[in-house]
Amino acid sequence: MGVALAQPRGEFNEYVGVGVGLMGFVRGHLDERGVLGLRLQGGVLTYGRETQRVPLSETIGRIEVDLTTSNNIFLLSAGPELAIPMGNARVWAHAGGGLGYFSTDSQVQGSLGDQEPFASTRNFSDAGFAWNAGAGIDYTLARIRGSPVALTFGLSHQENGRREYLTRGGIRDLPGGGLEFDVKRSQANFLLWTFGVSVGFVPE
Numbered sequence: 001m002g003v004a005l006a007q008p009r010g011e012f013n014e015y016v017g018v019g020v021g022l023m024g025f026v027r028g029h030l031d032e033r034g035v036l037g038l039r040l041q042g043g044v045l046t047y048g049r050e051t052q053r054v055p056l057s058e059t060i061g062r063i064e065v066d067l068t069t070s071n072n073i074f075l076l077s078a079g080p081e082l083a084i085p086m087g088n089a090r091v092w093a094h095a096g097g098g099l100g101y102f103s104t105d106s107q108v109q110g111s112l113g114d115q116e117p118f119a120s121t122r123n124f125s126d127a128g129f130a131w132n133a134g135a136g137i138d139y140t141l142a143r144i145r146g147s148p149v150a151l152t153f154g155l156s157h158q159e160n161g162r163r164e165y166l167t168r169g170g171i172r173d174l175p176g177g178g179l180e181f182d183v184k185r186s187q188a189n190f191l192l193w194t195f196g197v198s199v200g201f202v203p204e
Contacts, residue, residue, distance in 0.1 A: 001198075002022070003023075016167055026040045043075050049071070070104070071102075073160075079096025090138040098130060126163050135156075151195075167184055
């Protein structure tokens, strides 16, 4: 598990800035040295977020709440991984296919210590096939009962294809109710930088 930074590329870079989030993976070795394996990874990234103070309703204007809207990307993929063990270090490369899910969600929460949202909705979403390919390195810091604990760093290209999505400020409330969406349509690809800690499992 680790932190992730999404650096937009091409058309996507014209509409959004750097995204941040969390990524995790599970790796299974197919040989004793761990040269060939299978990798399942997933995570969530946020590339836009805004909070507004609004009345709870038109008839209860004296009570205000926080309306937070976030633009998110959910990723899930699986595929092969090749590695070169080098002492405490392990250099790896992987490729995988799966799902890229873009969504814009709004939620409402009160103040005065009440941090739990009491209402939420999904305003817009789009999904489709996505693939990625990248490389990285793991460096083992210690072993706990035989299980390696390592720092892991990776860089990959995430190809989501052409998607529809919203950006920060892309929803406008219309007088009398209703919403207007400023939908962007473009290739939605980015470089994904990840840094975190991995814990291996050694069966007894």
